[in-house]
Amino acid sequence: MDPVLTSHIREPNGHTLEAYLRRGGYSGLRKALSLPPGEVIEMVKASGLRGRGGAGFPTGMKWQFVPKDSPKPKYLCCNADESEPGTFKDHVLMERNPHLLLEGCAIGCHAIGAKVAYIYIRGEFYHVQRVLEAAIEEARAAGFLGRDILGSGFDCEIYVHRGAGAYEAGEESALLESLEGKRAQPRIRPPFPAVVGLYGCPTAINNVETLCNVPLILTHGPEWFASLGPEKNGGPKLYCISGHVEKPGVYEASMHVTLRELIYGYAGGIRGGRALKAVITGGSSTPVILPGQIDAQASFDGLLKAGSMLGSAAIIVMDDTTCMVWLAENLLHFYRHESCGKCTPCREGTDWLLKILHRIEAGDGSMRDIDLLLSVSRNIGGKTLCPFGDAAIAPVVSTIQHFRHEYEAHVREGRCTCPAEWREMGNRGPGARA
Amino acid sequence: MDTVTLTIDGRSITVAKGTTVLQAAIEHGIQIPYYCYHPALGIDGSCRVCLVKIEKMPKLQTACSTLCADGMVVDTQSPEVVEARAGVFEFLLINHPLDCPVCDKGGECPLQDYSYTFGPDASRMDFPRRTFDGEGAGADVDFGPTLLINRNRCILCSRCVRFMRDIDGDPQIGIEDRGNGSHIVTFQDKGVHSILSGNLMDVCPVGALLARDYRFKSRPWDNPIAVDTVCTLCAKGCSITAWLRAKPEWAKGPRLARVTPRYNPQVNDYWMCDIGRFEYHFTESDRRLRRPLRRTDDGVLQPEGWRGVLARLREEFEAADTPGERRTIAFLASAHASIEELVVLGQIARALNGEGAERQVGVSWRVSEKPQPAGTKFKVPRVDAPNVAGAIDLGVGAPPLEDGGPDLSALKAQVEAGRVDVLYVLDPGPAGSIGDLSWVIEARAQGRIRLLVVQGVLMTDLAAAADLVLPGATYLEKDACYTNEQGIVQAASRAIAPPGDAMEDWQILVNVGAALGAGVAWASTAEIRADVAAAMPDRPGYADLPRLAFAKPAIARTWLQTSNPSERWKWDALFKDLPPVKFKGKAETSPRRDLDD
């Protein structure tokens, strides 16, 4: 499949409105504005577009849940928090193809009856904020945003809101709280944001990549979009490949692609020709899988079948120098640090897990610690207020499931049995490149 | 009313539509633990201890946030629920200091009680505990003028945050940091400054928020006697419970341990203000009047028997310049005087000064501004007296001025003109609550008043200027009724006895009436109330006076039981010593002490 989302990202000044218009930009918006909102939603439904933020929920359906007859204003929120470890696709789109996102936002607003969209970007994305705001200015000046867009009578404004740098702010209800100026802590659901969202008004929340696909659907039609991938997994997909591969990076492919093709084809294979040990398929919140499963299709349904998830399509590749206890410890360090602290199991449990993992990795653990890890994980999983808890335990549970012997070796030998030298490189981690 | 019928633990239960599973369980005595939910503070869904199994739902659900639906099948006892709940309780305690022996909440702590009932037998945590400000009671740190906070004990239920935001109206409390480092703070560590601060200690389900006033003062099991009564320190009249120590004979110190608010949806909900909560201490003040006093010829106030002071009063009153004539007498009552007391006083005034004289009785009170946030849900009135409305309804005294203050102009004019020989003041409230009476002291000093009689409870400046002092009883020492600012007639009950020779005020007044020949002949306050009821048959509050019940001291094991009806079920159940719902998997919970095996 030829790239459609990222085809021009290497072009100098490819992010400008001029370049975007040259590529046929904003024709999707023009098309959408010629249709009643219901029909736009029908098109998105027919395309089979599924959310790229992690859960893979059908976007058309999400938009349909926004009540049409509510007297309150409606909002579209673009989730650009992109904080899942291993994920770095959204900022490429925003930086290199910002008008695609703006067009997607405007179409989304038209579809759900909103006049305002907020792009909530991760706290660290200063430079992205600047690019987006410049693009918004361009689009307003050219009449693609603002009042009476393209003479259709439709008004739409887009605002960029930079968060304060919290992973949890990417959770949709925490994102809304943060947008409202509160602590980024999730809300209890129901009510769902589609009904009671931003400032208590109906709100649709979509990932950056999700919204970037919307103009394509309008321009090329839902059938074309669906035909790009396997059934129910249509459209182009961005994969973030990192870890022990020769060529880490963002790659665009159809979801027909397998993990093997992504790792050994697109990313050039394992660094230094070493052996593959394990793969995280969809960001740190998804379970690790073994080399035996990499012929699975890298689609929502394909990876589910392989025992993991497509998640944010962050593929983290690990070669045989990677200690799985260290991996779990490393990720739990992240989750413990990022837990918002609102609910008991996650607040208390992530800290406890990290302490136990640290003890095992340092060689001071006992066999019981391994069962304790599983038991504590079980006490977190499914018991928390938001899915963060389930995400946090995934690395622990899946590494023990597949590599229990490695944990046991740590305990038996009283030391880390796989102390790869690259770990001395500090937090830059494996495969870090300039 | 629309209802839904669901099944909880095999019991079919019908509740109003919109009820949550947790509320339904509470109403029907089914045990589901909870911390972050509070009936007045809404649903937060954060503590996770209320997890239950709901048929057809893949995951366990929080009962506090799940609405009851027709045909819903809820299980609170299935092994899955029991285990999950035990897991949450284990989490709540892994960093908890477990310093119950030095914690004020120990003995009436929902964390203790629920953990015993629903938690695992032992913790598997063997790492050092998280601490914030120190260890043990040393971690009790400043949290404003009335409170201390112990962050080690906090379970981050956020009730305190929500109380300040939703009830007080000024969100002074917040949470700083995140995750495992989350802790409760006030802006710039300024502490909580609110007239409602004491309620934070009540809503806190653990011993994290402590009132300086009650800290280390008592253990709950040492004050097991409770009297349901009404606070009289302002015009609101909050329902409260007075707590008495079961003190052994040899023990010193006051008998009253504390007062706490009692749920009353009509008046105060679950709350009371800090004035009522902390300033009841005047009743146990060193300056309490314990014996009648009489000013001797050398000008000193000396103790005297009741018989003696009453005789003296009669002498002074009757020793007119012209034999057979009486001196003029005027009356001034604080609006802390109860309905019964005002009735007797009015009757005496009428008997001595003629029909309609009850309206010439001065009724006085203090008005003080209490700055509160504009959006507060609990407004503390400006009037610092419980019975202004009662005095108006009884026709005693003049109506209040426009600013809410008392109108004493007539009495003042009389005194200034030297037309009052004897001034009889009734002042059973805390010092100053009767308002500024410096003009009376002045008039006595300059001889415009010949005899000043003060019936009161404290050696105030006014009492110190009096010629006769009659020791009365405070609101906690007598059964009496008051009409609050909403016009609700309420009964305040006797929790303790008046000190020394002090007497209940209605009784003193009856005796004074007899001594002055005013012919008041009530033998009990019940008779007085019956007369008021008969006189006001078309005022329901008053017509029902004879049916108002006064509380007697009762055994109450915890304030929750008497204060918050939604907590009450829990205590009823817990104290029955039901076999607790315990965590079954023994191996799972055995403490892990050995590091190698």
Ligand SMILES: Cc1cc2nc3c(=O)[nH]c(=O)nc-3n(C[C@H](O)[C@H](O)[C@H](O)COP(=O)(O)O)c2cc1C
């Ligand atoms: C802890 C947590 C973090 C998340 N972070 C992100 C994020 O950074 N970006 C994102 O698009 N979605 C994130 N999500 C998913 C969002 O909650 C939400 O499902 C998504 O934005 C919906 O968009 P979509 O339907 O377009 O996928 C996160 C979810 C959780 C539970």
Ligand code: SF4
């Ligand atoms: S699981 Fe709980 S503590 Fe963790 S991020 Fe979600 S709400 Fe916050």
Ligand code: SF4
């Ligand atoms: S201080 Fe008390 S009320 Fe406030 S969050 Fe902590 S436990 Fe809850």
Ligand code: FES
């Ligand atoms: S009471 Fe339900 S989550 Fe706290």
